[in-house]
Amino acid sequence: MFLFMKQHEFVPQVPYGTRDFLPKEASQKRAVEGALAQLFANWGYDEVVTPTIEYLETMTVGVGNDLDQHMFKFFDKNNRILALRPDMTTPMARVAATRFKGSPSPMKLFYITNVFRYEQAQAGRQCEFYQAGVEIMGASEPAADAEVIALAVESMLKSGLQKFQIGLGQVDFINGIMEQSELSLVQRQQIKHAMVTRDLVGLGEILVKSGLSQSDQTLLKHIPLLHGREDMLKQAYSMVTNDKSRRALDNLANIYHLLENYGVSQYVDFDLGIIRDFEYYTGMVFEGYTAGLGFPICGGGRYDTMLHSFGMNCGATGFALGIERVLLALERQGIDGTQNCKGVYIGWNKENLVKAIKQADTLRDSGCSVELAVIPESSAQAKESQKRKGYAKLVYIE
Amino acid sequence: MTSSDMDYLTIALPKGKLFAPSAEMLAKVGCTAEDLSENSRKLVITNEKEKLHFIITKTADLPTYIEYGAADIGIIGKDVLLEEEKDLYELLDLRFGLCRMMVAVPEALKREKLSDYAHMRVATKYPRIAESFFHSMGIQMEFIKLNGSIELAPMVGLAEIIVDLVETGRTLKANNLLEVATIQPVTARFIANRVSFKLKFDRINRITEELRALLEGVVTP
Numbered sequence: 138m139f140l141f142m143k144q145h146e147f148v149p150q151v152p153y154g155t156r157d158f159l160p161k162e163a164s165q166k167r168a169v170e171g172a173l174a175q176l177f178a179n180w181g182y183d184e185v186v187t188p189t190i191e192y193l194e195t196m197t198v199g200v201g202n203d204l205d206q207h208m209f210k211f212f213d214k215n216n217r218i219l220a221l222r223p224d225m226t227t228p229m230a231r232v233a234a235t236r237f238k239g240s241p242s243p244m245k246l247f248y249i250t251n252v253f254r255y256e257q258a259q260a261g262r263q264c265e266f267y268q269a270g271v272e273i274m275g276a277s278e279p280a281a282d283a284e285v286i287a288l289a290v291e292s293m294l295k296s297g298l299q300k301f302q303i304g305l306g307q308v309d310f311i312n313g314i315m316e317q318s319e320l321s322l323v324q325r326q327q328i329k330h331a332m333v334t335r336d337l338v339g340l341g342e343i344l345v346k347s348g349l350s351q352s353d354q355t356l357l358k359h360i361p362l363l364h365g366r367e368d369m370l371k372q373a374y375s376m377v378t379n380d381k382s383r384r385a386l387d388n389l390a391n392i393y394h395l396l397e398n399y400g401v402s403q404y405v406d407f408d409l410g411i412i413r414d415f416e417y418y419t420g421m422v423f424e425g426y427t428a429g430l431g432f433p434i435c436g437g438g439r440y441d442t443m444l445h446s447f448g449m450n451c452g453a454t455g456f457a458l459g460i461e462r463v464l465l466a467l468e469r470q471g472i473d474g475t476q477n478c479k480g481v482y483i484g485w486n487k488e489n490l491v492k493a494i495k496q497a498d499t500l501r502d503s504g505c506s507v508e509l510a511v512i513p514e515s516s517a518q519a520k521e522s523q524k525r526k527g528y529a530k531l532v533y534i535e
Numbered sequence: 536m537t538s539s540d541m542d543y544l545t546i547a548l549p550k551g552k553l554f555a556p557s558a559e560m561l562a563k564v565g566c567t568a569e570d571l572s573e574n575s576r577k578l579v580i581t582n583e584k585e586k587l588h589f590i591i592t593k594t595a596d597l598p599t600y601i602e603y604g605a606a607d608i609g610i611i612g613k614d615v616l617l618e619e620e621k622d623l624y625e626l627l628d629l630r631f632g633l634c635r636m637m638v639a640v641p642e643a644l645k646r647e648k649l650s651d652y653a654h655m656r657v658a659t660k661y662p663r664i665a666e667s668f669f670h671s672m673g674i675q676m677e678f679i680k681l682n683g684s685i686e687l688a689p690m691v692g693l694a695e696i697i698v699d700l701v702e703t704g705r706t707l708k709a710n711n712l713l714e715v716a717t718i719q720p721v722t723a724r725f726i727a728n729r730v731s732f733k734l735k736f737d738r739i740n741r742i743t744e745e746l747r748a749l750l751e752g753v754v755t756p
Contacts, residue, residue: 431605
């Protein structure tokens with residue numbers, strides 16, 4: 138540390154968990170976001186922009202307390218607690234329940250924006266990060282869930298990713314099993330916690346002490362491993378006797394059938410072990426994975442009770458895709474998302490600026506990207522600038 | 536080499552005590568490589584035939600490799616998992632490397648109840664485990680993080696209490712320390728990255744099941 142300080146240089150830092158996007162990354166980010174905005178619009182979704190800051194009490198409606206400790210919080214002038222939005226689903230639900238009250242439903246909305254969470258920062262996982270996502274509000278049918286999943290697949294394809302997999306689950310499958318059993322509330326929470334934290338050893342230990350029948354224990358222990366195609370669904374069907382779990386499996390089969398018609402079912406696996414980290418999911422849930430990224434690239438599901446908490450009684454489903462995660466995956470998989478759009482550099486020597494402006498105008502009108510020099514250069518200097526800045530062509534006006 | 540190569544499985548093994556039994560156990564289910572040794576100068580040891588990569592890491596770093604997806608699966612002590620709190624799959628209790636996380640004090644300082652030690656200084660390599668243990672008992676303490684030779688701290692007045700991992704308790708005795716509470720037993724665990732567990736499910740699940748079968752054939756100590 139002391140050695141570094143000797144350099145007498147003041148290097149201002151950015152806050153923990155934030156980052157700069159330098160031109161190359163910024164242009165890749167812009168390209169991906171542009172493609173996604175176009176895609177969502179093509180599917181009939183309308184964009185919504187909400188404030189970066191919201192009241193804390195609004196952001197914690199319908200969400201478990203878990204998220205609370207991951208929020209950036211501060212006070213306004215009247216000492217009300219504000220929070221930087223930790224995700225976009227809650228603000229979108231707020232908008233739908235207040236601004237769109239009484240509008241024809243279902244509503245299809247999208248956003249592409251930054252959200253904020255205190256997390257241990259790592260590559261692809263900063264405290265400020267960008268998300269693109271959609272929400273369908275006011276629809277409880279499998280058709281809405283299937284559309285959201287199909288759109289998630291299209292989003293990844295449009296971003297340039299080729300190899301990825303979607304894991305599709307249903308939280309009611311587990312809920313049904315737990316409700317049917319004679320577990321206490323505490324035991325249910327322990328079991329859920331072990332599943333959410335992926336602690337299968339701990340899960341086994343809780344089950345041994347739970348007093349459940351051997352077959353129920355085996356079933357619960359197997360949930361995180363229920364993973365596969367349609368035959369797994371049939372197998373799971375034979376493992377449960379309660380209505381709720383069976384309805385959950387029927388629901389998945391319906392969604393899957395629609396995904397086949399969307400032509401995206403090859404990207405989808407069933408995985409009944411998926412319980413997303415948030416407590417607000419009430420139906421189907423899914424996560425997207427791609428090679429080279431140690432965490433999901435996208436995720437979503439059905440959250441029917443959240444709108445209810447905002448006083449609007451209707452179902453909702455949606456997904457969000459991490460923009461930085463897409464960029465990181467593209468880089469790790471060696472896919473260059475950028476179009477080499479650097480076109481022409483125009484250099485000029487004294488008194489020829491007017492001519493150069495005209496030339497730049499003409500070229501830009503024809504769709505070329507053009508950088509015009511701001512100071513006169515010799516032909517050799519202009520050549521040097523073109524090379525340094527990475528332009529494909531040089532026009533020198535003398 | 537990263538785990539982005541879908542054909543290969545990258546296995547992380549910890550340096551130190553757990554290395555030999557871990558490597559031995561994996562070898563029994565067909566996961567091994569020529570010249571797989573703790574002292575290898577190679578950082579990545581590859582078995583081309585079985586499509587396996589091995590990396591050997593410092594124990595405290597191992598969960599980080601797994602969480603980031605730099606390795607798909609690994610073996611590590613539960614103590615490290617509790618202390619590091621990483622987001623990963625804990626698939627199997629491998630039952631070896633049995634130790635216990637415990638609280639000890641010098642004999643001269645022995646009190647009647649655990650709460651009588653409130654506000655004393657605790658020296659430990661595991662501040663997170665120690666804090667959550669005392670917190671769960673409703674006792675507030677002061678924690679001092681050390682990286683080794685924890686028993687030394689009470690002898691020289693750096694702390695009154697220690698929280699440490701012990702196997703037999705012989706070191707405690709030699710230093711006149713008395714175990715006053717057991718936090719929990721600790722064994723080696725088989726762990727996996729959360730995405731690898733999905734994308735390479737068949738392969739990882741097969742290894743898990745083979746290890747499980749191996750364990751169930753063994754008489755538990």
